[in-house]
Amino acid sequence: MPRKTMIESIRDAMDTMMERDENVVVFGEDVGFFGGVFRCTQGLQAKYGKTRCFDTPISESGIVGAAIGMASYGLRPCVEIQFADYVYPAYDQIVSEAARLRYRSNGDFTCPMVVRMPVGGGIFGGQTHSQSPEALFTHVSGLKVVVPSNPYDAKGLLIAAIEDPDPVIFLEPKRIYNGPFDGHHDRPVTPWSKHDLGEVPDGHYTVPLGKAIKRREGSQLTILTYGTMVYVAEAAAAEHNIDAEIIDLRTLLPLDLETIIESVSKTGRCVVVHEATLTSGFGAELAALVQEHCFYKLEAPVARVAGWDTPYPHAQEWDYFPGPSRVGRALVETLEG
Amino acid sequence: MSDDGRGVEFGPLSLHVPEPAVRPGGEPDFSNVTFPDAGSVRRPDVDTNPEDMRDLAFSIIRVLNPEGEAVGPWANLLSDDQLVEGLRHMMTLRTFDARMQIAQRQGKTSFYMQHLGEEAVSCAFRKALAQGDMNFPTYRQAGLLIAGEYPMVEMMCQIYSNERDPLKGRQLPIMYSSKEHGFFSISGNLATQYIQAVGWAMASAIKNDSKIAAAWIGDGSTAESDFHAALVFASTYKAPVVLNIVNNQWAISTFQGIARGGSGTFAARGLGFGIPALRVDGNDYLAVFAVAKWAIERARRNLGPTLVEYVTYRAGAHSTSDDPSAYRPKMESEAWPLGDPILRLKNHLIARGAWSEERHTQTEAEILDTVIAAQKEAESFGTLHAGGKPSARDMFEGVYEQMPLHLRRQRQQAGV
Numbered sequence: 169m170p171r172k173t174m175i176e177s178i179r180d181a182m183d184t185m186m187e188r189d190e191n192v193v194v195f196g197e198d199v200g201f202f203g204g205v206f207r208c209t210q211g212l213q214a215k216y217g218k219t220r221c222f223d224t225p226i227s228e229s230g231i232v233g234a235a236i237g238m239a240s241y242g243l244r245p246c247v248e249i250q251f252a253d254y255v256y257p258a259y260d261q262i263v264s265e266a267a268r269l270r271y272r273s274n275g276d277f278t279c280p281m282v283v284r285m286p287v288g289g290g291i292f293g294g295q296t297h298s299q300s301p302e303a304l305f306t307h308v309s310g311l312k313v314v315v316p317s318n319p320y321d322a323k324g325l326l327i328a329a330i331e332d333p334d335p336v337i338f339l340e341p342k343r344i345y346n347g348p349f350d351g352h353h354d355r356p357v358t359p360w361s362k363h364d365l366g367e368v369p370d371g372h373y374t375v376p377l378g379k380a381i382k383r384r385e386g387s388q389l390t391i392l393t394y395g396t397m398v399y400v401a402e403a404a405a406a407e408h409n410i411d412a413e414i415i416d417l418r419t420l421l422p423l424d425l426e427t428i429i430e431s432v433s434k435t436g437r438c439v440v441v442h443e444a445t446l447t448s449g450f451g452a453e454l455a456a457l458v459q460e461h462c463f464y465k466l467e468a469p470v471a472r473v474a475g476w477d478t479p480y481p482h483a484q485e486w487d488y489f490p491g492p493s494r495v496g497r498a499l500v501e502t503l504e505g
Numbered sequence: 506m507s508d509d510g511r512g513v514e515f516g517p518l519s520l521h522v523p524e525p526a527v528r529p530g531g532e533p534d535f536s537n538v539t540f541p542d543a544g545s546v547r548r549p550d551v552d553t554n555p556e557d558m559r560d561l562a563f564s565i566i567r568v569l570n571p572e573g574e575a576v577g578p579w580a581n582l583l584s585d586d587q588l589v590e591g592l593r594h595m596m597t598l599r600t601f602d603a604r605m606q607i608a609q610r611q612g613k614t615s616f617y618m619q620h621l622g623e624e625a626v627s628c629a630f631r632k633a634l635a636q637g638d639m640n641f642p643t644y645r646q647a648g649l650l651i652a653g654e655y656p657m658v659e660m661m662c663q664i665y666s667n668e669r670d671p672l673k674g675r676q677l678p679i680m681y682s683s684k685e686h687g688f689f690s691i692s693g694n695l696a697t698q699y700i701q702a703v704g705w706a707m708a709s710a711i712k713n714d715s716k717i718a719a720a721w722i723g724d725g726s727t728a729e730s731d732f733h734a735a736l737v738f739a740s741t742y743k744a745p746v747v748l749n750i751v752n753n754q755w756a757i758s759t760f761q762g763i764a765r766g767g768s769g770t771f772a773a774r775g776l777g778f779g780i781p782a783l784r785v786d787g788n789d790y791l792a793v794f795a796v797a798k799w800a801i802e803r804a805r806r807n808l809g810p811t812l813v814e815y816v817t818y819r820a821g822a823h824s825t826s827d828d829p830s831a832y833r834p835k836m837e838s839e840a841w842p843l844g845d846p847i848l849r850l851k852n853h854l855i856a857r858g859a860w861s862e863e864r865h866t867q868t869e870a871e872i873l874d875t876v877i878a879a880q881k882e883a884e885s886f887g888t889l890h891a892g893g894k895p896s897a898r899d900m901f902e903g904v905y906e907q908m909p910l911h912l913r914r915q916r917q918q919a920g921v
Contacts, residue, residue: 220711224741225734225737225738225741227734229700229730229731229734230700230731230734230737230738233697233699233700233701233703233704233734234700234701234703234704234707234738235704236701236704237641237700237701237702237703237704237706237708237718238704238705238707238708240689240705241639241704241705241708241712242708242712243708243712257730260694260731261700261731264694264697265692265694265697265698268692269690270903270904270905270906271675271903272672272675272676272680272682272690272692273672273682273684273690274671274672274673274682274903275903276683276684276690277682277684277689277690278906309904310904310905312905333905334906378909422905422909422910422911423911425911426910
C-alpha cells in the first residue's frame, strides 16, 4: 500500500472528493495556484480548474462567509484557514451562522462545509502559528470538531467531513504533517513513510466521525488524547514502563463517550493530555465526563496535562510544550495516586 | 516635526465625534441633504464601465415628481396593474405591521420590528427578481415575502412562535426563512449575511446557473468588517449579486453619520472596489423598481455586482423595544423630504387615472379584513404565551441532521 505524509493524504482526500462530487470546491489564502503554504492543495487547481480551487483575499470571515453562502446554495465547500491562529475573524461566521443555520431555519437551509486549519505547536511558530483552539469550537452546538493524528485517519476523516451534512471544523496538527512527533525535539524525526499509519489506500474510504480508536491496549491507566499528543503519550508511557491504554479521540464533537467509559471503567485511572491551554480546555470537559460516568471506578483523581495558561511563547517552545517528561510525571502520579 | 522634536508646532490634537443636525427639542433639519429633482439623473446602459458612472454614487435617482408624475429615463417600466399591485403590497405590509405591533403590545409575542416608511424598498425590489433568486435579508425586508405572495398566516405563526411556526419556535419573531420564496434565514446578527450572499452568488456562477443573489444591510451595519469582506469578494470574483444598503438614517439611536464617516455617501463605498454604485430614492416605488431591475439585469448578464443605496427614513421605532423620541426630534419623520412611499404611489396612480380616493379607502378596508382574517387563523394555532406551541422536544431537534448521543441524553434528562 502506498505510504503518504499527512499533507499528501489530506490532499488525496480533497482530490478524491473533487473527483467524485463536482459540488466540492476548495479555496483559501494561497490555496489555488501555489497549492497552500503547507502544500495541502497542490495540483488541485491544475486538475479541477480555477472555479473549483482558487485563491481568496486575506479575509477569513470572507472565506467562511462565502463558503456558508455556497453551502446553502448546494455546494460542498472545503476551505482552508492558513493557520488556526487566524481563524478568529471568521469566528462569528462559524458560531453565529454556520453552526446554527440548520437549527434556526428548521432545516430549510443547511451548511455542509468543512473548515480546515493547521493547529498546534512544535514548529517555533510563536503565538501566531502554534495555537490549539479546539475548545472554542467544541463549545458550540451545531459544529463537529475533528483532529486526526495520522495520514490514514486524516484522509478517511476528511472524506467523512466533506460528505457530512453539517459544518465540520477540521484541525490538522501541523507538527505531525510529515511524521509522528513524540515530543523529543532533539531526536531525529521518523517520517510517515516508515510508519504503519502512513499507509493510505487509494480512492474513497471513510473513517467515521464521532468514533475514537484505541492506539494501545493497556491495563494500568487510560490516556485520553488526540493529535500530536498521541505520540507524546505513547513515548511517555513507554519510557516509564507503564501499561497505558491510549485512546485517540479523533473526533471531539460529537465525542465517543462509550469508548472512554469502557476504558476508564477497566483501568480505574485516567490522564487527559492536550496541547491547548489548561483552563476551560477540552480536557476539562473530558475530566468532568469521566467523573460523571466512572466516579465509582476511579482509584485516583483524573489528571490533566496541557499547555500552560500563557500565550504560546517563541523561545520557550520546549518549556511550554507538554512533552514526554511532563506527561510521564502525570502518569506516574496517577498510578501512585 | 517641530525643531524641538516634540511635534507641537500645529497645536494639540482633538477628536472629532460627529453629531446629527438636530436632537429632541430641535426643529427637524434636512438642509444638509441634497435631493435632486425627479428625472434628473441619467440612466446608463447596464454594461457601462463602472469607472464611467461614478457620479451615480453621489446623486439620487428619482422617478416621481411632486405632482405625482413619473418622469425621466428611469420611468415607464410598470403598467397600471403592476403599480396597483405594488401599492397593495405596501399597504398590506403596513397593515400587517400595525396589527403585529398591537399584538406585541398585547403580549402575544415578545418582539416586533415594523417597516413604516420603508415599504417601497423590499416590495418593489421583490418584483424585479425572478423565481429562484435568493435574498439574504435583514430584519426589515418582509416586503420581499409579502410581494412574493408568501402566506401571511405562516409569517404570523412564526411571529407568535406557535404550534404552526415553520421554525418550531427556535427563532426570534420576524426572523423568517423560506428557501422556496428566495428568502434566506435571517440571522439577527448584523452584516454576517452580506458576504454569504456573495458566496451564494459565486456558487451560482461556479455552476453556470442563471440565478442571482441579493444582499441586504442597513446603513449602520456597513461599518462591520463583513460588509467590506463582501465587497472585496464580490469585486474580485465579479459575483452576480446586488448589494443593497438601506439607509434609513438611523441605526437604533445612532445617526447615519457615525457609520458613514468622512465618505460622502454609503454608495461611494463601492467605488474603491470598482463596483458600480447607485443611490436611489427609497420612498419612490418606481425608482426602486427601476434601479433594482437595472442592477439585477447587470448581475444576470454576468457583468458583476452592483451596490445600491436606498435613501429612506425609518419613520417608526427601531423595534418594539425602542423609543425614538429619546434621540431625534418628534416631527422629524413628517419633515423627511422624500415623503411617504404609499402616499406617493397612490398620488401617482390617481394622477395616471388608474386609482381614486374611493378605491384606496375600499382597498384599505379589504386589506385590513384580509390581515385580520389571517391573524385570527394564526392565533387559532396559539400565541407566544397561550394556546398551541412548539414542543420542548423540538428544541433538541435539528441541531445536526442526526441527533448525536449527547443531545439524546440531554433530551431524556429534560424529560421530553
